[in-house]
Amino acid sequence: MTKPDARKQLSNVWQAAFEDLMAMSESEIDAELRELDLDPATAAQKGKKAIEDGISQARASHRAQLREKMASARDHAMAPRDQAVSVELARQRIAQMQAANDGRLTLAARNRDPKNMSEEEVLDLYWQIEELNR
Known part of the structure; x- marks a missing residue:
């Protein structure tokens, strides 16, 4: 059997010290300190x-990480919109997703008929879906 490495030995010492400390009463801890x-x-x-x-330091670090993520998301460029995508192609894609009951569509988007949507609405929804796919 091999001996545990130094890191494991140190971990065992810290664990034992912690367990000893937790087993002590407050008066025993006070006596040890005196x-x-x-x-x-x-x-x-x-x-x-x-x-x-x-x-406080952990919270500040967490807030800094969140700020960094938000800045990264804000700076993240949207997917370029391919001008070759026609309104009809977008309507077909949305209809296919509705038929498949795709979870990426909101309830409102699932219940609207793409044929009754304006061209702008169809393209906006299509590009939102494409952005989610990235």
Whole structure:
């Protein structure tokens, strides 16, 4: 049997220390801190502040990631519209999707007859669907 690597050994030490700490009562923790010449109240305040700071940093990082994603989506160019796509081709494609009960169509789009839609509506819906396919 091979010995675990250093990373696994360190993980085991941290896990054991955590389990020991969680098994201790508050008075036992206070006694341990006093043996280390630490004030339990000060240690508790520092611990609470460290947790609050960590949460704030994680939230700030998450917000930054979301802002980055939003900026990327905003800057993402729409698919070029091929002028060769005729209104009739778009109507046929929408009708095929309706017949297949395609989930990409909204309920309103599923219930409208493409023959009764204006050319602009048909093309707009067609290009929205094409954008979703990308």
